[in-house]
Amino acid sequence: MSRPNRPLRMMLVPVLAMGAFAACGSDSDDASDSASDSISVPADTGDLTGLTVTGDVGSAPKVDISDDFAADGLAYETTVEGDGLQITSDDLSSAFIQYVIVNGNNGKTVYSTYDQDSPEVLDISTDGIPAALSEPLTGQHVGSRVVVTDTVKDIFGSASSTSLNMKNKDPLVLIFDVIGPQADMSDQAFDTEASGWLPGLTLDDDGVPTAMDFTDVPEPTGKLEVDTIIEGDGEAIKKGDTVMANYLGQVYGADDAFDSSFDGTPAAFQIAEGSLIDGWVEGLEGVTVGSRVWLQIPPGKGYGKSGNSSAGIEGDDTLYFVIDILAVSS
Known part of the structure; x- marks a missing residue:
């Protein structure tokens, strides 16, 4: 990413x-x-x-x-x-x-x-x-x-x-x-409790997620996992589209997020190979605007063996993201 x-x-x-x-x-x-x-x-x-x-x-x-x-x-x-x-x-x-x-x-x-x-x-x-x-x-x-x-x-x-x-x-x-934006998700509250492979979330005083809590969360499966917990009714994302999204990313087992836009300005990303890590491209294709989706991304569909040193990501780290899809442009 x-x-x-x-x-x-x-x-x-x-x-x-x-x-x-x-x-x-x-x-x-x-x-x-x-x-x-x-x-x-x-x-x-x-x-x-x-x-x-x-x-x-x-x-x-x-x-x-x-x-x-x-x-x-x-x-x-x-x-x-x-x-x-x-x-x-x-x-x-x-x-x-x-x-x-x-x-x-x-x-x-x-x-x-x-x-x-x-x-x-x-x-x-x-x-x-x-x-x-x-x-x-x-x-x-x-x-x-x-x-x-x-x-x-x-x-x-x-x-x-x-x-x-x-x-x-x-x-x-x-x-x-x-x-x-094509969807307003500011009133969609976040679940703070872990559920299945989904970690819990730590929220600030405004209800904005700041970190994930992996307490009692099972080990990663080693596969790309996608869970849409809120399904929007907007346009579905296709490869090549540019999306407007808020997201929080954290390594499995870590205490702190390595990146987030929830506390600042939403980001724009093109859903295309070479522009994003494969886990985002594969995991977000077909997701609709207004959706909240979780991704569990194994190293091979993340940053690979080289990792991402600037973000503190090692080559064997599994990445977790919670993402709000706010708009799409084809």
Whole structure:
């Protein structure tokens, strides 16, 4: 199993570290403070004259830019309003998105997740996230398309202008398709008691799993074991799909987890050989969105004889995972 690097996050990390988003970080904080159960879809703001975006949500958009277009501060418009789950700055703050970044000067695509078939997860509650990302997405429903414009500097900071081969004042166009989450599992309580080969779970004060308890759990079978304890009614995962998921992973008999996303941001993984360990690819195929599944993965379908030293995994370790499937993109 591995967590792939994501271009949008890669562009954000260096400028976040340098504090380049200090000015618009306050805007993001204001958006978080105002979030509530009655949060509304953000109203369109600014002028998008000269910019036309067509196509269906879930497929690469066609972008036409005329001579009338100019980015004059942050502007955004919800061109398609979805009716799925709503992205908030509270429990559902992570959006599963496909997006396209376009040079506003010439209409050329700078980057597209559609080209890479690699949707990403963006947590709009992240400290320091620029207003151009958090403000237009807060309150959106899954199934929406949002068009955002601003300058390179105001979106990504001056440190990113070189990597984009653009000037700080140049206009950028971002088109976000919100494709997930497709299931809200925040109210699905975790079983803390061991059952059969399933270990118990240690939870924090918020009911989030932090570790597994292997007390009285039998020795691993040496085979890939899969147990879906909550079966969702969403789309079934196929090989090649990208899934949005929360997970906790631990070695059999260990006291602590070696990795978890439950206490942070859900992860996006492509279910494909070479992208993940075989146990994930084989174990998750056919699992439906909204499901909670346990995997027991023998070494041969995990990291093999070499193990994974960075995670403290030896070559003969059996891996256990509990996974919540939140969305799938084919």
